[in-house]
Amino acid sequence: MSLIDWFAARRKDQFVGKVSQDTDEGDGLWVKCSECSQVAYRKDLISNFNVCSNCGHHNRINSDERINIIADKNSFKEFDSSLSPTDPLGFKDRRAYADRIKESQAGTGLRDGVVTGICSVNSMPLALAVMDFRFMGGSMGSVVGEKITRIIERATLENFPILIVCASGGARMQEGMLSLMQMAKISGALKKT
Numbered sequence: 555m556s557l558i559d560w561f562a563a564r565r566k567d568q569f570v571g572k573v574s575q576d577t578d579e580g581d582g583l584w585v586k587c588s589e590c591s592q593v594a595y596r597k598d599l600i601s602n603f604n605v606c607s608n609c610g611h612h613n614r615i616n617s618d619e620r621i622n623i624i625a626d627k628n629s630f631k632e633f634d635s636s637l638s639p640t641d642p643l644g645f646k647d648r649r650a651y652a653d654r655i656k657e658s659q660a661g662t663g664l665r666d667g668v669v670t671g672i673c674s675v676n677s678m679p680l681a682l683a684v685m686d687f688r689f690m691g692g693s694m695g696s697v698v699g700e701k702i703t704r705i706i707e708r709a710t711l712e713n714f715p716i717l718i719v720c721a722s723g724g725a726r727m728q729e730g731m732l733s734l735m736q737m738a739k740i741s742g743a744l745k746k747t
């Protein structure tokens with residue numbers, strides 16, 4: 555077993571996956587802290603914002619959990635959920651980019667590494683973009699950049715505040731220059747706010 559495979563197997567033992575705000579569906583009632591391995595009741599850990607009550611470790615929060623923490627209950631309306639990445643360079647390193655996309659989509663239920671939409675917080679409107687580290691390290695390719703740009707433009711149009719939760723390892727190298735240009739595009743949209 556390679557070192558990378560060992561880390562992948564280790565991560566599988568930790569809690570990953572979707573967590574519903576008010577049900578126990580998903581990965582079971584009990585979860586294990588990724589730092590001290592203390593087993594906790596899932597609802598208790600979520601109500602403590604995924605901070606371990608035993609060791610104080612801040613366990614990872616995925617996009618669903620983050621939205622549930624920020625938004626008023628059932629207020630989040632997602633935009634551009636059908637946007638899906640392509641493989642413009644036919645990129646392949648140890649594995650093909652197209653295969654990595656499929657694997658991340660299957661593992662997360664997301665099309666790409668950011669979820670965007672409008673919600674309310676204490677009944678006040680908020681445009682929200684939440685990156686998800688589970689999807690290829692939250693890296694920013696064409697789809698992530700486009701969705702963030704669109705939600706910034708929507709917030710500007712509606713005169714809503716915008717909150718972007720960054721959980722990203724950086725640009726998605728598999729899309730090359732197309733990834734790097736997303737930063738300029740987002741900066742341009744922010745300049746117009």
Ligand SMILES: [Zn+2]
Pocket residue numbers: 587588589590591592606607608609610611
């Ligand atoms: Zn812990």
